[in-house]
Amino acid sequence: MSYSRLGPDWVRGADGLRERRAARVIVLDERGRVLLVRGHDDDQPDRTWWFTVGGGIEPGESEREAAVRELAEETGLRLDAEHLIGPVLTRSAVFDFFSEHCRQHEAIFLARVPGTAALSVSGWTALEREVVDELAWWEPGDLREASVEVFPAGLADLVADLHAGWDGVTRHLSEERGGQA
Template structure:
């Protein structure tokens, strides 16, 4: 059964495309709770809480998942709808990806939920070249190309709608 926000709407999610001074992107390494071999990499972020704004959620999630607080939050780069199975449920989400920059590269997960503690195995800074060459699963699936375009052309004039991803 899909996991939806109150009223049947898609779960509203804010994600962060966090770049360091070397233009590396920070990704978290996650896996299914009962199967660490079923793993993937993803951007920090998560669902909005209460009346929280998307930008507020992006900064809160980044702090909780990485301990990084020295951030310059930029514009929304991309929007994506996705649906995927995780932890025995189906999650249907409307995700907004914010650009952010930081010089703070050490990470410490300080505010993970119980489920996140069981499923997030760490964090890593990736170069665009490493992303393009990896055989590991990364979400969104076109992240290497999207990052290359971002680094070459700068942020888009307005949010780009990515293809819906259903796993």
């Protein structure tokens, strides 16, 4: 196996792309705002994007367990697994990161939290401290007018639908090209 800055959980798939499984969380407050992470790629310093909280699933971890862990590590928000809703969405995202072409297979959950919940980045890994810039609450309307990329595509509409209530159906978003890790 060749060394990759991406980490050991990224393995070569049959098509040669590095890939991994991940869990993400759409975090909504009572006003319908969504908590997003802004990151960048050191290999593309002029490019930045906003994305949902989450990351790779560790060996022996379920998607739900990974989502709870990632939520705590990246935001300081601690929820019991049964408070996550879903997965509400799945998707496979293809993107370039650290000069590598990657595919990430994602289960995306929904979490509802108070907008007054204290956020903390003290759980960020060394990699996250290197490539993650900030956390911020976004109004869905502002997402539609964002001047930088937002992932997944169409997040503003997804957030509006989920804020209104989830119908219990896990939807699959078509494969998306873009950025996030």
